[in-house]
Amino acid sequence: MANEINEDLCRLCASNEGIKMNIFEPEKNFIAKINFVLSIVIAKHDHLPKMLCHKCVFKVEEYCEFRQLCLSTDKFFRSKLPWPDDSSQQGTFLFQTCPVTLARGGAEKKN
Ligand SMILES: [Zn+2]
Numbered sequence: 197m198a199n200e201i202n203e204d205l206c207r208l209c210a211s212n213e214g215i216k217m218n219i220f221e222p223e224k225n226f227i228a229k230i231n232f233v234l235s236i237v238i239a240k241h242d243h244l245p246k247m248l249c250h251k252c253v254f255k256v257e258e259y260c261e262f263r264q265l266c267l268s269t270d271k272f273f274r275s276k277l278p279w280p281d282d283s284s285q286q287g288t289f290l291f292q293t294c295p296v297t298l299a300r301g302g303a304e305k306k307n
Pocket of ligand 1: 206207208209210211248249250251252253
């Protein structure tokens with residue numbers, strides 16, 4: 197049984213130390229938070245550890261807050277730009293509505 201995984205280990209750091217919580221604890225919303233900050237797929241029936249150590253719980257919460265802060269900050273700065281913030285066109289809208297492009301295109305020559 198050398199390949200058997202100890203299901204009491206922390207799913208994120210493999211630690212067996214300290215207080216652990218069930219990763220599917222409904223009130224904690226760990227799965228959504230982990231999906232938000234990590235590219236790890238966690239499924240109820242994946243036969244992998246279902247516990248989180250207290251250190252990883254803290255980090256996941258902290259990273260979530262940090263990511264949310266960065267996204268909000270980015271949104272705030274973008275809202276200050278002179279062109280409309282249309283997230284559906286992210287990556288391309290700069291070229292379509294850039295003031296320099298508009299001026300060159302003659303859209304303001306009417307005045
Ligand atoms: Zn851990």
